[in-house]
Amino acid sequence: MTEMSKIDTSTLLPQVTAFLWAEADLLDRKEYDHWLDLWQPEGFYTLPIGDTTDFANALNLCHDNDKMRRDRIERFKQGFSISSAPPALTVRTVSRIVIEKAEGDVITVRSAEHVIEDKFGRQRVWAANMTHTLVVTDTGFVIRAKVVRLLNSDGMLNSFSYLF
């Protein structure tokens, strides 16, 4: 239990849950600048294909460092991108939250995400397993890494005009 000394374990799950829900809320409301603020600059936002863990040497759906994250948000915001102007509407639910590890300031959290998108009068449903690596700071959690494993990531997908 000593590694968890900096963390109040009794309140950790509700705190982490509140953070993941707040993140989902930002993404649904497309508050992308706020979403960027949740990140440590050196962190990666990755949607792998299949079960690979060697993201650098594999083809991913996306593997965004700070610059790519910002470029992506810029693309969503500029209004030149046909797929994101207007964007699909989304409702996401994050649940089945499990704290896998808490060492020092670093917490690994697994969760389930469902995203429903609506565009052109049709709705699509996506499900994913997420792993967040969160770091505790004076002002709350920041994201060091986020890996979203879509079901059927190595199968036929559709194009996405939003984040998971």
Place this chain on the structure above:
Amino acid sequence: MSLDMPKFSDLDALYSPDAKVATQMYEDPELFKLEMDKIFRKTWVWVAHDSEFPEKGSFKLSHVGLEPVIVVRDRKGVIHVMLNRCRHRAATVCEVKKGKTSSFQCPYHGWGYGLDGSLRALPYPEQYGDDFNKEQHGLQRLRTESYNGMVFATFNDDLEPLVDFLGPEVCRYIDLFMKQGGGFPVKVLGEHQFSVPMNWKVQLENTTDAYHFPVVHKSFMQSLDGQTEEIFRFLETGKGFVEDLGNGHSVMAMIPELIDLDENLDAPIPERFTDLAQELRDEGYPEDQVKKIVRAVGGAGFNLNLFPNVSFSLSFFRVLTPITVEKTDIRHIALGMDGGPAAANQMRLRLHEHFQGPMGFGSPDDAEVWERVQRGTKGGEDLPVLVNRGLVDEVPGTLGPRGHISAETGMRAAYKMWKGMMSQ
């Protein structure tokens, strides 16, 4: 010979001599059925790249038109393409997308097939009588030929050999395209797959459509550094051309100075590749090889579009699989250097992720406009789709007409072939 159905006996009404396409072409299910029969069952259809099943016994699943096939390399290294359908009661004999095996065993009643599709054994064969001939009950095999690693198959035994179907100009461009291995063999590194509610010909048109690039891909352009953005301004600079290469094939040369990657090796290394070049030098690669690899990393300067289902697009393969009249699966296959430096392959992967795939900065915008074409065809049944752009100033090329980079010359090449095949 006339078409089976009188409904489509007037092919000029579907694709007119002045290059107008009828709305029916995108949404008539009966026409789609005819196309599957008269085109996809009759011509060479791309099924795989060599590197996807490199070893003896390795295989991958693919399609020829609507029909599921297995592409496999047998113990002698011979490539077979065969229907993924058991000869007993039609169960698929393989549902693993890719792998290695010594045989295919049907899960229903246990018929076993060799890597060449031959029926090896079946449980309790007595009830079939003495004259049951195993040799007549192998998996149905398709004619299979390949050129420079590209494997094609066909149901048509009377078809000309693959190299004749491709022709000398296409073969020359395939060879040029493969130079992006930078001296190493080209290898498939992965693929993005997505399904779009559109007719397959919407996609066929797009692989040879430079006209849309600055409009649809404005947000991609804005995410590039200035030097790279300049390269993609091929419409404004008017550089490049699009040329009919015969048999429905065409080339769209956007960046002519990158057609032959072995030329201009002394040109300065572009800014976006300076870090990579330094990394390769640090790893001990000699300067001439560094230049060659770095130049290859960005891909070739052209799209080579093969009728009916594959495009060699700058740095990747784009493959279309028709599913229904209004649904098409698209695969964007990322390529790298087999045995090449990891840093160079990583850069290729990141470039691929940047543009291609469900979350790229390009593909979602492409998918959106393709879907909009299909949605638009719900109105104005009698209005034609225009592919006549650039007819005014086309000039003769090596084999067929050559047009301005934004001309619809490549689409006309494809539709001419379409018409020829549909009239058979």
